[in-house]
Amino acid sequence: MNYQAYAHIYDDEYRDYTEDIQFYVRWARRCAAPALELGCGTGRILLALAEAGCPVWGLELCEPMLERARQKLARLPSQVAETVRLVQGDMRDFDLGQEFGLIYLPFREFMHLAQEEEQLSCLDAIHRHLSPNGRLIINLYDMDLVTLSQRSESNVPLYRQHGGDYVDPRNGHKVYLSSASHYQPSTQTLHEERFYDRVDPEGAVVERRMVKITQRWFFRWEMHHLLHRANFRVHELFGGYERQPIGEMGSEMIFIARPANEKELQSEVEWLENKLARIRSYKRK
Ligand SMILES: C[S@@+](CC[C@H](N)C(=O)[O-])C[C@H]1O[C@@H](n2cnc3c(N)ncnc32)[C@H](O)[C@@H]1O
Secondary structure, three states, X not given: OOOHHHHHHHHHHOOOOOOOHHHHHHHHHHOOOOEEEEOOOOOOOHHHHHHOOOOEEEEEOOHHHHHHHHHHHHOOOHHHHOOEEEEEOEOOEOXXXXXXXXXXEOOOHHHHOOOHHHHHHHHHHHHHHEEEEEEEEEEEEOOOHHHHHHOOOOOOOOEEEEOOOEXXXXXXXXXXXXXXXXXXXXXXXXXXXXXXXXXXOOOOEEEEEEEEEEEEOOOHHHHHHHHHHOOEEEEEEEOOOOOOOOOOOOOEEEEEEEXXXXXXXXXXXXXXXXXXXXXXXXXXO
C-alpha cells in the first residue's frame, strides 16, 4: 500500500485516535530500552513514547510520512528528541545493528504484508533484532465472520461507512470521510477505497481525494502458527488496549510474543531430526 498520497492528511484524520498509545507506553516501560516501532508513520505513537521517557527507534518505508515525523520531532525538547532515531527502511528486511527489548507493529501494520514470504521475512528480521527476553507486539483486526459471510467474492461492498469527519485547523475546511470496502475471501484481502470530500466554509466542495488501502486479514490461529513457525511463542493475547480477553469479533487482536527459548528450540530440532531420519529410512527401502 502506498502512503505517499496519505501523508498530508494522516495526522488530521487520526488526531483524536489515541486509545492505543498508553498501551505501548506501558509495554515500553516494562521492556529493556530501546523500543522499535515498525511502520512508525508520522510518529503518532512513537513520539508519545519518547515524551514518556522511553527511548525509541522508528522504521518507516514512506519518506513523506517519515518527513512529518521528523518535523514533529524537531519541535520537541532536545533531551527528548535525542532519545529517538528515525530510519527509512522496509520492515520486510532490515538490519539496524541494534538489539531491542520491545518491537511493536501497532495499528495493523502487519496487515500490509500480503505474501507469506514477506510475513516470514519480516518476522525473521524482528527475531534477529529482539533481545532473548524481549517482547514482540503485533496488532491485527479481528475479523467479524458474520459480516464476512454476507458478502463473499461479490461486487457488492462488504460495507460502506461514513464518519470520522474532521476540521482542517489550517483553513477551517470540513473534511467528510466515506469508504467502500470489498473483501476477497480467496486471498483474505480487504480492498478499501476511502474518499475525502473537502468543503470550504461557504459550502463549496473544493477537493475530492481517494486513497486505496489493501490489507491482508489474519485469523487468530493462523497468526499463532505463523509466529510459532518464525520461532516465537505467544505469551499473551488481548482483544483490546485495556487487556480485554479476545473474543468479541470485529475488534482488536493484540499478540504479545517472545522468542522461543533454548529448550523449545531444542525440541523443534529433535522433531525435525526425527522427521529427517524417517525420510532417509524410506529412501533406503
Ligand atoms: C496505518 S499507518 C500507521 C502509522 C503509525 N504506526 C501509527 O500508528 O499512526 C501504516 C504505516 O506503515 C508503513 N508501512 C507499510 N508497509 C511498510 C513496510 N514494508 N516497511 C515499513 N513501513 C511500512 C506505511 O508507510 C504507514 O506509514
